[in-house]
Amino acid sequence: MLPLLLEKPIATWYLVIQGDVLKAELPYFDICVANIPYQISSPLTFKLLSHRPVFRCAVIMFQREFAMRLVANPGDNLYCRLSVNTQLLARISHLLKIGRNNFKPPPKVDSSVVRIEPRSPLPPVSxxxxxxxxxxxxxxxxxxxxxxxxxxxxxxxxxxxxxxxxxxxxxQTGQADEKxxxxxxxxxxxxxxxxxxxxxxxxxxxxxxxxxxxxxxxxxxxxxxxxxxxxxxxxxxxxxxxxxxxxxxxxxxxxxxxxxxxxxxxx
The missing domain is CATH 1.10.8.480 (Helicase, Ruva Protein; domain 3)
Structure with missing residues (x-):
């Protein structure tokens, strides 16, 4: 497989899009792997989950507290609106914790890697x-x-x-229902x-x-x-x-x- 790839120009292997990921129109993708700025964690998560066609899997590093809210269960201290909304749309699992000392210079927060798998079909709810x-x-x-x-x-x-x-x-009595x-x-x-x-x-x-x-x-x-x-x-x-x-x-x-x-x- 590698010799076949080497016969093609490198530019045909991938597409680089420069811009704001929250504003850009994302192309089709099957898998997302990302280390993101933590301040865009929530809007990026829901932008990915609203993307069509549905992707297969995303593996993303978040601030640890945000990640633990994503995977929190009923009764957990961190169980919140974010937990309920994301889990309605996707199966979310915690993969590993990454301590702040793994980075130089170390940030002020720990991190976690999370896997997100969109549900298909989605629940029939507004x-x-x-x-x-x-x-x-x-x-x-x-x-x-x-x-x-x-x-x-x-x-x-x-x-x-x-x-x-x-x-x-x-x-609307007597008219066709508009869902x-x-x-x-x-x-x-x-x-x-x-x-x-x-x-x-x-x-x-x-x-x-x-x-x-x-x-x-x-x-x-x-x-x-x-x-x-x-x-x-x-x-x-x-x-x-x-x-x-x-x-x-x-x-x-x-x-x-x-x-x-x-x-x-x-x-």
Whole structure:
């Protein structure tokens, strides 16, 4: 094989593309092997996962904390929105840790090499809806879902979505259904724009957001009926006392499905 390769000009073996990988249109590729600037970890990961046609495998070195969030399981301290979203789209495995002293000069952080294998086919879910639910649940990941969904701001947003969806359904009566495109994964890439993310795109989701007492929905208010509907969905699925930090992919998918079945949407 080598003699045959040597007969061809070196320029035909590979293609060099100079530019910003986040802005460039990537060509077809089967395997990706990369040592990347850590500050683009999240947007590059989701850019790769949204690339079509689907590649076979990517082996990438990340900052160790980011890598451990990618592979975190329910119940782990680092299990977060990043974990859930990436694992929805791909099988991710940790290959090896690389200590900072393996580099000269040594950086301030350790690294890890991770293998990413995109799932095919993808779950039949709207990723905008999915990310809306996951974003809400992991905003206070250690609180019960029942407590999260009782807050006035959450109920107001969901009720607005509920009324909008009902109006659209009534307006489309007798017309062919227009389904939302499934391939809307670019919604995930904005996670690094969150102001709570550090310079490497690792979000600190361990701290719970404190909410004032008057932000909790009072009984007898105008949307108390809608609150009962939301609580009914959570109780029906046995989710009211569960926490996002403990839920699996299957449980999140089921939670989204029963909300959608009740006409409640997150995007």
């Amino acid at each position: 990723f905008k809806e999915w990310d809306g639910l996951i974003r809400l649940c992991f905003n206070r990941k250690n609180k019960t879902l029942g407590a999260i969904f009782k807050h006035k701001s959450v109920l107001s947003l969901l009720e607005k979505n509920y009324k909008t969806a009902r109006a659209l359904q009534q307006g 939302e495109p499934i391939n809307d994964m670019e919604v995930f890439a904005d996670m690094v724009e969150d102001p709570s993310a550090d310079m490497y795109g690792v979000r600190d989701e361990g701290d719970e957001m404190e909410v004032e007492e008057d932000d909790v929905m009072a009984e007898g208010s105008d949307i108390s009926d809608f609150k009962e509907m939301v609580m009914g969905v959570l109780k029906h699925g046995d989710f009211a006392e569960k926490r996002a930090s403990k839920l699996t992919q299957v449980e999140f998918l089921y939670l989204l499905s029963i909300f959608n079945k009740a006409g409640i949407h997150f995007a």
